[in-house]
Amino acid sequence: xxxxxxxxxxxxxxxxxxxxxxxxxxxxxxxxxxxxxxxxxxxxxxxxxxxxxxxxxxxxxxxxxxxxxxxxxxxxxxxxxxxxxxxxxxxxxxxxxxxxxxxxxxxxxxxxxxxxxxxxxxxxxxxxxxxxxxxxxxxxxxxxxxxxxxxxxxxxxxxxxxxxxxxxxxxxxxxxxxxxxxxxxxxx
Amino acid sequence: xxxxxxxxxxxxxxxxxxxxxxxxxxxxxxxxxxxxxxxxxxxxxxxxxxxxxxxxxxxxxxxxxxxxxxxxxxxxxxxxxxxxxxxxxxxxxxxxxxxxxxxxxxxxxxxxxxxxxxxxxxxxxxxxxxxxxxxxxxxxxxxxxxxxxxxxx
Amino acid sequence: xxxxxxxxxxxxxxxxxxxxxxxxxxxxxxxxxxxxxxxxxxxxxxxxxxxxxxxxxxxxxxxxxxxxxxxxxxxxxxxxxxxxxxxxxxxxxxxxxxxxxxxxxxxxxxxxxxxxxxxxxxxxxxxxxxxxxxxxxxxxxxxxxxxxxxxxxxxxxxxxxxxxxxxxxxxxxxxxxxxxxxxxxxxxxxxxxxxxxxxxxxxxxxxxxxxxxxxxxxxxxxxxxxxxxxxxxxxxxxxxxxxxxxxxxxxxxxxxxxxxxxxxxxxxxxxxxxxxxxxxxxxxxxxxxxxxxxxxxxxxxxxxxxxxxxxxxxxxxxxxxxxxxxxxxxxxxxxxxxxxxxxxxxxxxxxxxxxxxxxxxxxxxxxxxxxxxxxxxxxxxxxxxxxxxxxxxxxxxxxxxxxxxxxxxxxxxxxxxxxxxxxxxxxxxxxxxxxxxxxxxxxxxxxxxxxxxxxxxxxxxxxxxxxxxxxxxxxxxxxxxxxxxxxxxxxxxxxxxxxxxxxxxxxxxxxxxxxxxxxxxxxxxxxxxxxxxxxxxxxxxxxxxxxxxxxxxxxxxxxxxxxxxxxxxxxxxxxxxxxxxxxxxxxxxxxxxxxxxxxxxxxxxxxxxxxxxxxxxxxxxxxxxxxxxxxxxxxxxxxxx
Numbered sequence: 010x011x012x013x014x015x016x017x018x019x020x021x022x023x024x025x026x027x028x029x030x031x032x033x034x035x036x037x038x039x040x041x042x043x044x045x046x047x048x049x050x051x052x053x054x055x056x057x058x059x060x061x062x063x064x065x066x067x068x069x070x071x072x073x074x075x076x077x078x079x080x081x082x083x084x085x086x087x088x089x090x091x092x093x094x095x096x097x098x099x100x101x102x103x104x105x106x107x108x109x110x111x112x113x114x115x116x117x118x119x120x121x122x123x124x125x126x127x128x129x130x131x132x133x134x135x136x137x138x139x140x141x142x143x144x145x146x147x148x149x150x151x152x153x154x155x156x157x158x159x160x161x162x163x164x165x166x167x168x169x170x171x172x173x174x175x176x177x178x179x180x181x182x183x184x185x186x187x188x189x190x191x192x193x194x195x196x197x
Numbered sequence: 198x199x200x201x202x203x204x205x206x207x208x209x210x211x212x213x214x215x216x217x218x219x220x221x222x223x224x225x226x227x228x229x230x231x232x233x234x235x236x237x238x239x240x241x242x243x244x245x246x247x248x249x250x251x252x253x254x255x256x257x258x259x260x261x262x263x264x265x266x267x268x269x270x271x272x273x274x275x276x277x278x279x280x281x282x283x284x285x286x287x288x289x290x291x292x293x294x295x296x297x298x299x300x301x302x303x304x305x306x307x308x309x310x311x312x313x314x315x316x317x318x319x320x321x322x323x324x325x326x327x328x329x330x331x332x333x334x335x336x337x338x339x340x341x342x343x344x345x346x347x348x349x350x
Numbered sequence: 351x352x353x354x355x356x357x358x359x360x361x362x363x364x365x366x367x368x369x370x371x372x373x374x375x376x377x378x379x380x381x382x383x384x385x386x387x388x389x390x391x392x393x394x395x396x397x398x399x400x401x402x403x404x405x406x407x408x409x410x411x412x413x414x415x416x417x418x419x420x421x422x423x424x425x426x427x428x429x430x431x432x433x434x435x436x437x438x439x440x441x442x443x444x445x446x447x448x449x450x451x452x453x454x455x456x457x458x459x460x461x462x463x464x465x466x467x468x469x470x471x472x473x474x475x476x477x478x479x480x481x482x483x484x485x486x487x488x489x490x491x492x493x494x495x496x497x498x499x500x501x502x503x504x505x506x507x508x509x510x511x512x513x514x515x516x517x518x519x520x521x522x523x524x525x526x527x528x529x530x531x532x533x534x535x536x537x538x539x540x541x542x543x544x545x546x547x548x549x550x551x552x553x554x555x556x557x558x559x560x561x562x563x564x565x566x567x568x569x570x571x572x573x574x575x576x577x578x579x580x581x582x583x584x585x586x587x588x589x590x591x592x593x594x595x596x597x598x599x600x601x602x603x604x605x606x607x608x609x610x611x612x613x614x615x616x617x618x619x620x621x622x623x624x625x626x627x628x629x630x631x632x633x634x635x636x637x638x639x640x641x642x643x644x645x646x647x648x649x650x651x652x653x654x655x656x657x658x659x660x661x662x663x664x665x666x667x668x669x670x671x672x673x674x675x676x677x678x679x680x681x682x683x684x685x686x687x688x689x690x691x692x693x694x695x696x697x698x699x700x701x702x703x704x705x706x707x708x709x710x711x712x713x714x715x716x717x718x719x720x721x722x723x724x725x726x727x728x729x730x731x732x733x734x735x736x737x738x739x740x741x742x743x744x745x746x747x748x749x750x751x752x753x754x755x756x757x758x759x760x761x762x763x764x765x766x767x768x769x770x771x772x773x774x775x776x777x778x779x780x781x782x783x784x785x786x787x788x789x790x791x792x793x794x795x796x797x798x799x800x801x802x803x804x805x806x807x808x809x810x811x812x813x814x815x816x817x818x819x820x821x822x823x824x825x826x827x828x829x830x831x832x833x834x835x836x837x838x839x840x841x842x843x844x845x846x847x848x849x850x851x852x853x854x855x856x857x858x859x860x861x862x863x864x865x866x867x868x869x870x871x872x873x874x875x876x877x878x879x880x881x882x883x884x885x886x887x888x889x890x891x892x893x894x895x896x897x898x899x900x901x902x903x904x905x906x907x908x909x910x911x912x913x914x915x916x917x918x919x920x921x922x923x924x925x926x927x928x929x930x931x932x933x934x935x936x937x938x939x940x941x942x943x944x945x946x947x948x949x950x951x952x953x954x955x956x957x958x959x960x961x962x963x964x965x966x967x968x969x970x971x972x973x974x975x976x977x978x979x980x981x982x983x984x985x986x987x988x989x990x991x
Binding site for chain 3 (some may be wrong): 208214215224226230232249251263286302333
Binding site (some may be wrong): 024025028029031035036038039041043045102126135136 | 504505506508541551627631632634638640665668669672676677679680683684716722723724
């Protein structure tokens with residue numbers, strides 16, 4: 010057994026250094042993980058649409074009982090909120106109470122339903138509440154992509170001249186409501 | 198082998214194996230990692246012919262053409278600044294259509310055409326691949342392209 | 351009420367884990383015998399409480415109690431019972447609860463059954479196990495409570511996604527989890543042994559069944575996952591080197607290495623430090639795998655569904671456990687006495703080579719999986735690492751490994767003569783030469799790797815049964831049969847992979863109804879297409895009749911399905927299994943002129959891949975049974991003495 014045989018110092022030191030190598034390697038990997046977690050920038054797609062005019066579109070009716078939606082609706086002098094959603098999208102249901110709250114606060118809200126069917130949208134509205142004035146149906150996502158929207162739900166604050174003033178990516182959480190109300194107020 | 202140093206020898210062997218694996222991995226990565234390009238990047242960086250890369254952008258409107266054999270298609274990928282002609286033989290995924298985001302895996306041939314082995318489909322289509330979405334947003338000409346398209350909708 | 355009971359049980363289990371850790375640590379440092387004795391019962395009660403909490407979650411899911419937020423988000427009263435049941439762990443919170451339940455159950459089982467290990471080491475092990483559990487309890491209770499209530503109560507749940515209603519998806523994660531948690535027990539044993547500096551044969555024998563069990567489940571999980579991707583995705587491939595697949599492969603590689611080194615430690619008392627290191631690495635890999643999948647930093651398409659808090663939490667646990675264990679390793683292992691020595695040419699030597707190669711493959715896979723992350727962090731460049739890299743870097747190493755695997759079991763422990771080994775290897779080598787000759791003469795020109803693979807598979811198959819040569823088969827221990835069968839399984843799987851790669855035939859056409867196509871030896875007549883509908887999808891269904899030579903015809907139906915909620919298209923491949931392979935047919939899109947895209951594959955002997963995986967797992971099972979039986983007999987003999 011080696012314990013009773015004195016080993017040369019160099020060998021001992023070499024071994025001791027190697028023993029720390031796994032920990033050092035692990036810490037390097039860890040730094041990589043942490044950087045992947047901390048930089049949300051790579052995932053949150055920066056908005057390039059703020060300050061740009063809304064693209065032109067005219068969408069057919071997205072749900073029975075709601076008028077269809079065209080870009081002209083956003084050039085009437087009053088700021089409006091445009092919500093991009095879908096009945097098959099779970100986070101969209103999660104933000105429904107916040108949209109209702111915004112509608113009660115007097116914000117006019119229109120919607121674009123992505124790759125959806127009118128009867129499904131109607132079912133979604135019956136279940137989760139209906140804050141919308143007009144709803145357009147974007148069957149092939151073309152308007153969504155033109156708006157620079159990467160997914161659902163997304164919401165845009167558009168001023169009375171059809172210029173996008175604010176873009177909110179993902180579901181509107183209760184804590185996001187004041188920021189959106191402020192954006193609507195500033196768009197006046 | 199000096200018997201009393203067996204533990205040290207084993208430890209050194211382990212280090213050699215891991216370092217060797219890392220070197221092997223790095224040399225293989227140099228040849229095999231597929232970098233992501235948009236058409237504009239690809240033209241600027243002059244991607245070598247035959248190197249495996251990913252090409253991302255939008256399928257240009259009206260550019261999809263089916264060959265007579267029914268399984269080969271030609272189309273153009275654009276990022277708003279530049280375009281690349283692509284040829285692909287196979288079954289295209291559901292989400293592949295004109296004016297939609299696309300990521301193609303393959304390589305450039307000598308004529309500057311991109312030969313795709315694979316067109317990426319995502320199970321969850323709620324979100325574009327972040328790479329595409331990020332690049333699309335970087336492109337300043339997006340809104341003009343969008344307007345032209347929006348008019349047709 | 352049930353949800354509250356579950357939450358209470360979870361809190362109690364967490365408190366007991368804290369107690370288990372505290373009395374274990376105090377008992378060891380202060381040397382209080384009474385404290386040491388009370389650790390076992392605490393571990394058992396903790397297991398019962400955790401199981402109770404998990405049971406409560408299953409009950410609220412089966413009853414569709416929509417006042418529980420998790421149930422409302424993931425369940426639906428129209429779901430079949432089996433998927434309501436499996437839905438309990440088909441989500442983040444539930445899967446984490448399942449994880450701690452298995453963890454606690456494993457701790458309880460160690461407390462209940464382990465009798466031969468030194469009591470102090472056992473207590474240190476259970477304290478380490480409780481410490482791991484504490485992190486996950488905290489994660490559950492503070493960051494992802496599965497029992498939180500929802501008000502107002504919704505009328506219906508949201509979990510009716512038809513794509514997730516698949517038996518493969520329901521039972522695949524638990525299989526992998528049991529594997530991961532088994533490795534956590536090995537990790538705890540390693541930490542316990544480091545704490546008491548008692549790294550020896552007894553420790554290895556206590557750890558071995560857990561490593562074996564974990565390895566069996568990981569093998570099954572990977573095999574089943576591979577077949578699931580093969581039939582479900584409709585892409586014709588069986589391994590995609592996807593980060594999620596790699597996350598299950600990396601722990602398997604580490605566990606395989608550990609399995610072999612722990613045998614050296616148990617049988618010959620060698621490779622002490624190395625075995626401890628591997629136990630730490632194996633569990634690290636299962637944590638890293640969980641972290642990668644759960645945090646979403648690699649599969650970032652789903653990034654929106656991921657809570658960065660959860661990723662940070664798992665990262666913190668990773669630092670605590672793995673960083674702590676590695677620091678303990680660096681500090682303590684130098685003071686652990688060196689194990690017994692061996693010659694380079696010996697069974698131990700071959701197992702060292704096996705371990706080094708497995709570690710190198712693990713390194714290659716790990717680097718390839720994480721490289722896109724690192725490259726983006728350092729240079730900001732976006733890139734992907736796919737099959738070309740993994741095949742080029744890991745393939746040759748794997749082939750060398752398989753060759754070593756053939757020779758290893760034929761070597762003697764401690765010291766062997768190269769000359770004798772050559773004699774024992776003569777028959778397999780001869781077979782390899784014959785296989786080579788046959789393939790070169792008969793087979794069409796094929797790539798170098800498939801060729802090597804086929805030849806090696808033949809040689810390894812022969813070599814793997816060679817240990818049974820000239821032995822009394824009835825007196826050969828069960829675990830030797832297990833090893834032989836597992837090695838044979840590797841050869842079988844390798845033969846399947848090589849054969850599929852080398853002899854695959856593919857036809858891609860746009861066909862009219864009534865036309866015939868050929869792929870390999872098969873002739874397929876395209877009978878027609880018709881629309882069909884399911885509960886939430888519509889589909890185009892194509893039927894084809896396949897015949898080979900004058901043989902019996904097979905009817906194949908394949909569908910291109912469109913789902914509405916969420917809008918998704920899937921290809922339901924038609925797969926016809928015959929004794930020597932599979933026909934794999936996928937329907938593509940129709941064109942305006944009435945033609946349909948069809949992709950036809952003939953994959954000779956592709957089924958051997960999964961049959962091999964099953965054999966490997968079965969061999970592992972035989973070994974486990976054999977080892978446990980021998981241990982119990984030894985324990986009884988000790989009790990008599």
